[in-house]
Amino acid sequence: MKEMIKMTLGLVAIFIAAGLIMGVTYKYTSPVRFIAEKKEKEEALKAMAPDATDPIKPAGNWSSSHGKPYEYYLATSNGKPVAYISSTAGKGYSSFIAMLVSLDTDLKIKDVKILHHGETPGLGDQVEDNSFIGQFKGKVLSQIVLLKTETKENIQAISGATISSRAVTNGVKDAVQTLVDKYGAGIKTAAQEVAK
Amino acid sequence: MSNEVNYGTIIKNGIFGENPVFRLALSLCPAVAVTSGVKNGFLMGVAVFFVMIMVNATVSLLRNFINPKVRIPSYMFIIATWVTVTDLVMAAYARDVYKQMGLYIMLIVAFAIVLSRAEMFASKNKLFPSIVDGAAMGLGFLLALVLLGVFREFLGKGSLWGMQILPGKPVLIMIMPAGGFFAMGLMMGWLNWIG
Numbered sequence: 001m002k003e004m005i006k007m008t009l010g011l012v013a014i015f016i017a018a019g020l021i022m023g024v025t026y027k028y029t030s031p032v033r034f035i036a037e038k039k040e041k042e043e044a045l046k047a048m049a050p051d052a053t054d055p056i057k058p059a060g061n062w063s064s065s066h067g068k069p070y071e072y073y074l075a076t077s078n079g080k081p082v083a084y085i086s087s088t089a090g091k092g093y094s095s096f097i098a099m100l101v102s103l104d105t106d107l108k109i110k111d112v113k114i115l116h117h118g119e120t121p122g123l124g125d126q127v128e129d130n131s132f133i134g135q136f137k138g139k140v141l142s143q144i145v146l147l148k149t150e151t152k153e154n155i156q157a158i159s160g161a162t163i164s165s166r167a168v169t170n171g172v173k174d175a176v177q178t179l180v181d182k183y184g185a186g187i188k189t190a191a192q193e194v195a196k
Numbered sequence: 197m198s199n200e201v202n203y204g205t206i207i208k209n210g211i212f213g214e215n216p217v218f219r220l221a222l223s224l225c226p227a228v229a230v231t232s233g234v235k236n237g238f239l240m241g242v243a244v245f246f247v248m249i250m251v252n253a254t255v256s257l258l259r260n261f262i263n264p265k266v267r268i269p270s271y272m273f274i275i276a277t278w279v280t281v282t283d284l285v286m287a288a289y290a291r292d293v294y295k296q297m298g299l300y301i302m303l304i305v306a307f308a309i310v311l312s313r314a315e316m317f318a319s320k321n322k323l324f325p326s327i328v329d330g331a332a333m334g335l336g337f338l339l340a341l342v343l344l345g346v347f348r349e350f351l352g353k354g355s356l357w358g359m360q361i362l363p364g365k366p367v368l369i370m371i372m373p374a375g376g377f378f379a380m381g382l383m384m385g386w387l388n389w390i391g
Contacts, residue, residue, distance in 0.1 A: 007263045014258070014270050018277040025281045029288035036291050116295065120232075123371070160368070 210332025
């Protein structure tokens with residue numbers, strides 16, 4: 001009986017000490033981490049629209065077909081819109097692939113950036129390669145279709161990483177669809193006004 | 197255990213004689229999972245290296261305090277603590293590295309090699325030899341992962357550390373899990389043969 005109490009107390013002492021160490025580490029590292037993450041997000045947003053001179057402002061929220069909420073942003077230069085940006089994600093092979101998509105004012109894709117993912121190293125992580133992700137540049141909504149054959153007009157899947165390729169394509173498509181819905185009408189009216 | 201500790205033997209054992217991957221055949225799962233590229237293998241090895249030193253030091257310091265009947269939960273908790281601390285510190289101060297290997301760090305908790313060194317060495321030896329043993333074993337693990345990574349990335353992707361060397365992908369299967377076992381088997385056979 002006495003040994004049992006000693007044993008238990010020993011374990012409890014270790015657990016409390018471990019808890020204290022982890023707690024103290026968390027207390028001192030989490031503010032640094034929070035600031036770093038916030039800064040990274042701002043830098044990523046800025047990189048999506050390098051020609052914007054004004055700070056990029058959040059413009060609203062949307063939720064995708066898989067039910068997760070995302071934000072979209074408006075990048076302006078001297079008050080005039082230069083890019084529409086949205087965060088998005090696609091469900092890949094072993095993770096959600098989180099991305100940022102920016103459109104120029106013609107509603108063509110300006111840039112797509114993968115923020116983080118947990119796809120298979122060596123296979124799924126090839127979606128980050130410019131040879132895949134670069135295909136999106138300059139495409140319009142109707143062109144964002146994933147094909148397994150060679151294509152210049154649409155998006156070509158990576159062999160051995162079809163699921164990850166599809167995830168990126170679907171995520172980008174969701175974001176472009178949203179941005180076109182939000183800002184496409186505005187473009188149309190502006191064009192009509194010019195026509196008048 | 198005798199009081200005379202030969203550091204040279206400990207270091208040699210960790211890297212060659214009892215190499216965690218090739219000789220003890222421990223922690224094969226992470227060794228296969230992360231060595232599809234040299235870079236991943238190297239970063240994983242570095243993280244394990246630090247965790248092993250910390251765990252061995254802690255277990256050695258507490259070796260007279262930990263009741264043998266509850267030693268396994270105690271070791272597990274010590275390992276989990278240091279892994280969590282490593283994860284938190286890296287997330288705050290080494291963002292670039294953390295982005296590459298954040299996924300792998302938490303897995304170290306379940307690495308057989310860390311637990312086995314705590315049980316087999318640190319719980320029976322003084323502080324300094326335990327630290328040396330942790331460092332040697334960690335270095336052995338690191339070297340094994342880098343070796344596997346070089347072999348697999350070169351054959352599977354035709355590149356090293358992400359830099360393309362050969363055009364195309366000579367043996368694509370090498371970067372898949374099955375290729376990991378092939379590579380490990382070939383390496384073990386080769387080491388046995390030259391040993």
